[in-house]
Amino acid sequence: MRLDIPVVTTETRSLKATLIRSVTGGRLNRSRGGAVITALENVSCTIREGERVALIGHNGAGKSTFLRLVSGIYRHSAGVFQAFVNVHPMINKSFITDPELSGHQAIKAHYLMMNGNLRGFEAFSREVVAFSGLGDFVHLPLKTYSQGMAARLIFAVLTGTRHECLAMDEVLGAGDSSFYEKAESRLETFLASAGTLLLASHSDELLKRFCQRGLVFSQGSIMFDAPLEQALRYYHARQGS
Numbered sequence: 230m231r232l233d234i235p236v237v238t239t240e241t242r243s244l245k246a247t248l249i250r251s252v253t254g255g256r257l258n259r260s261r262g263g264a265v266i267t268a269l270e271n272v273s274c275t276i277r278e279g280e281r282v283a284l285i286g287h288n289g290a291g292k293s294t295f296l297r298l299v300s301g302i303y304r305h306s307a308g309v310f311q312a313f314v315n316v317h318p319m320i321n322k323s324f325i326t327d328p329e330l331s332g333h334q335a336i337k338a339h340y341l342m343m344n345g346n347l348r349g350f351e352a353f354s355r356e357v358v359a360f361s362g363l364g365d366f367v368h369l370p371l372k373t374y375s376q377g378m379a380a381r382l383i384f385a386v387l388t389g390t391r392h393e394c395l396a397m398d399e400v401l402g403a404g405d406s407s408f409y410e411k412a413e414s415r416l417e418t419f420l421a422s423a424g425t426l427l428l429a430s431h432s433d434e435l436l437k438r439f440c441q442r443g444l445v446f447s448q449g450s451i452m453f454d455a456p457l458e459q460a461l462r463y464y465h466a467r468q469g470s
Contacts, residue, residue, distance in 0.1 A: 230308030232269040232298055232449075268294045269305075269449045276425065278314070283436040283457055284429035285464045286446035292429040295446065296320055296396040299427065314425070317343075317392040328372035332363060332382055335371055339386050353389055360415070361385040362408070381408055388415055394425040433461055 269291055276282055284292040297303045298310070300318035326335050336357055340350050358367050361381040371379065397420075420426060420439050430436055436443070436457060443460025445453035445467075453463045 230269065230272045230310055231267060231306050232272075232294065232303055233306040234266045234268050234303075235264070267449065269298065271450050272308075274444060274451060274454060276427070278425055280442060281426045281440040282428070283440035283443045283460065284427060284446060285436070285443050285460055287468075290446040291449040292446050293320065293398050294449070296398055296427060296429060300396045312394075314393040316394045316396050316427075319387055319395060319397040326371070329370050331370055332358075332367035332374070335382070336367070336386055343390065357382070357385045357389055360389075360411075377408070381412075384412055384415075388419040391419075391422045392424065394427070395420070395423040396427045398429045399431075436461070 272291075272295065284295060286292050294303065296318065297320065298305060299312060300316045300320070301312075302318060302320075326338050330338070333354065336354050337347070337350065340353055341347065344350075358364070361367075361378075361384070363378060363382060366374070366378065367382070374382070417438075420428075426439060428436065428440055440457050443453075443455060443457040443464075444451050445460050445464045447467075452467075453460055455463070
């Protein structure tokens with residue numbers, strides 16, 4: 230499977246392949262129509278229901294791009310991709326909404342996007358508000374929130390429901406230190422309840438807590454696929470060489 234991403238810029242001649250590789254892990258190709266980054270190439274794997282898979286690699290290796298592809302955010306350019314369950318992306322660390330919306334409206338927008346209707350919304354909203362500790366501040370516009378308030382609300386919303394398959398990039402910031410312990414416990418419960426888990430992280434400790442298998446990425450390709458401990462040893466050996 231391959232994923233090509235067009236580069237929309239008039240400065241294609243000044244783009245350097247070394248820079249592209251360091252930022253995206255991909256390969257830069259130039260043509261008369263502009264430039265294209267091959268972000269994923271020769272990616273082949275099967276992930277079975279209930280598996281907990283760690284995505285391992287340096288920044289720009291292709292982990293986040295792979296998560297976006299399996300989540301349906303990106304569409305593959307060549308090869309075959311099949312998903313038999315809905316893959317929920319837990320990648321963006323902010324609401325994709327107008328900052329003029331209130332916290333309550335942002336919760337409703339997320340709920341509608343996930344469920345297609347508002348059945349059960351009131352109970353969901355009450356639980357999110359209670360866990361985030363926002364209280365009446367939930368009725369204020371998002372643009373008035375501090376970073377900690379916004380992080381608490383986002384975390385409470387995204388971890389408020391179970392998913393058949395979860396694609397997660399690192400651990401979301403959970404706001405201020407007084408919220409961290411509660412958030413860590415909720416995150417553990419949330420990840421344990423996910424049917425299938427794809428987790429990209431630089432933390433060996435986190436990956437060992439939740440995953441049993443490891444995919445090692447480098448320059449947009451899967452270089453190694455093995456039980457987690459073997460995959461981590463392979464990755465660190467390559468880093469040290």
